[in-house]
Amino acid sequence: MIFYFTGTGNSLAAAKAAAQPGEQLVSIAAARQKGEFRYTVPAKEPVGFVFPEYFATVPIAVIEFIRRLELRHGGYVYAVITSGGGRHHGDGLLRRELAARGITLSRVFGVHMPDNAVLYFKAPDARKTETLLRRARLKCGEIRRAVRHRECKPVRGGLFASVMQPVYRKMNTTRPFLAEDTCTGCGKCARNCPDHAIRMANGKPFWQKTHCTLCNACINRCPVQAIQYGKDTKNRGRYVHPDLR
Ligand SMILES: Cc1cc2nc3c(=O)[nH]c(=O)nc-3n(C[C@H](O)[C@H](O)[C@H](O)COP(=O)(O)O)c2cc1C
Ligand code: SF4
Ligand code: SF4
Incomplete structure (x- = not known):
């Protein structure tokens, strides 16, 4: 197992x-x-x-x-x-x-x-x-x-x-997460979140927990790259293993 x-x-x-x-x-x-x-x-x-x-x-x-x-x-x-x-x-x-x-x-x-x-x-x-x-x-x-x-x-x-x-547990705030206007409201980010930290509200994701495991699934797996974490993630590209694409 x-x-x-x-x-x-x-x-x-x-x-x-x-x-x-x-x-x-x-x-x-x-x-x-x-x-x-x-x-x-x-x-x-x-x-x-x-x-x-x-x-x-x-x-x-x-x-x-x-x-x-x-x-x-x-x-x-x-x-x-x-x-x-x-x-x-x-x-x-x-x-x-x-x-x-x-x-x-x-x-x-x-x-x-x-x-x-x-x-x-x-x-x-x-x-x-x-x-x-x-x-x-x-x-x-x-x-x-x-x-x-x-x-x-x-x-x-x-x-x-x-x-x-403790360093990790200081860094794992969800506060900088946001969804841009290109978000289609598909709900994939909420479904993929292993911590159930994301809820859909009015067709947009809302990070309902203040802290999470920080697995980076939501930001990497959004089909239209609408999710950012503060200002610096716009030009970083995204990574998803080919089996999950
Ligand atoms: C929040 C976070 C922190 C990470 N820290 C490290 C690290 O300290 N050292 C490292 O080698 N990789 C680090 N990584 C990279 C991941 O360990 C690596 O890409 C891993 O294979 C991702 O696995 P997954 O696709 O199963 O989620 C980090 C990834 C994330 C999301
Ligand atoms: S996965 Fe991306 S497009 Fe779908 S609801 Fe989440 S932010 Fe919006
Ligand atoms: S980083 Fe991972 S645990 Fe945190 S909100 Fe996004 S999908 Fe959920």
């Missing part, structure tokens, strides 16, 4: 590519919405957690899911962290959060993928995107084989990701 969290599709694609044949994928966003936190996984099956790196730490949605998770299993538990910079820092924090639920993490893998953080950086161009996605597919194949062989490696990582949590 793989628990995945994604904003723009990279981590979903990584989860699918790293999955064993027939392995079940569980969306953390959907599970939180339905209040489904109890799972039983047969001892011979691996359990994976696949999610993106945010601010050198673990997404709030993933931490909040794990804190309520009741997982009965007897087997191998691993994680895959996708990142735009190719480095991941959430290992130690994830290990501690899982240990608090009685779950031992055996291995963490990293996958370098296109950077979706258009709130801060320009989206990668088509060529860079294609190269990164090709390499990521190969890496996920290696991960699938390593998981099949239950490869373990001590999960290191100190306190850096824990130190970054």
Whole structure:
């Protein structure tokens, strides 16, 4: 069983590519919405957690899911962290959060993928995107084989990701989000938001929560690029994994 969290599709694609044949994928966003936190996984099956790196730490949605998770299993538990910079820092924090639920993490893998953080950086161009996605597919194949062989490696990582949590939780305001007049009122942003932070009102999106996981799905996945985050996101382009386009 793989628990995945994604904003723009990279981590979903990584989860699918790293999955064993027939392995079940569980969306953390959907599970939180339905209040489904109890799972039983047969001892011979691996359990994976696949999610993106945010601010050198673990997404709030993933931490909040794990804190309520009741997982009965007897087997191998691993994680895959996708990142735009190719480095991941959430290992130690994830290990501690899982240990608090009685779950031992055996291995963490990293996958370098296109950077979706258009709130801060320009989206990668088509060529860079294609190269990164090709390499990521190969890496996920290696991960699938390593998981099949239950490869373990001590999960290191100190306190850096824990130190970054308060920084992240200061940055995750929704206040700068706005929809321009080109918005067609399709409601996709509200439907795609894993935090239910967006509500449609009079045919336009309204950010009803003051803070969110900041997954960048709304801004990247708007079909007409009507969403901005303050003044700087206009010319940054947008990124969505091809499977979600
Ligand atoms: C708010 C935010 C913060 C991010 N911070 C980092 C970071 O600290 N380091 C990094 O390498 N990538 C960072 N990224 C990039 C994502 O980790 C990367 O693009 C990831 O593959 C996106 O996964 P998804 O498509 O499943 O949402 C950040 C993305 C967002 C939206
Ligand atoms: S996805 Fe874009 S066009 Fe659709 S409602 Fe949201 S802002 Fe408007
Ligand atoms: S409001 Fe936008 S950035 Fe925040 S969680 Fe929802 S989709 Fe992600």
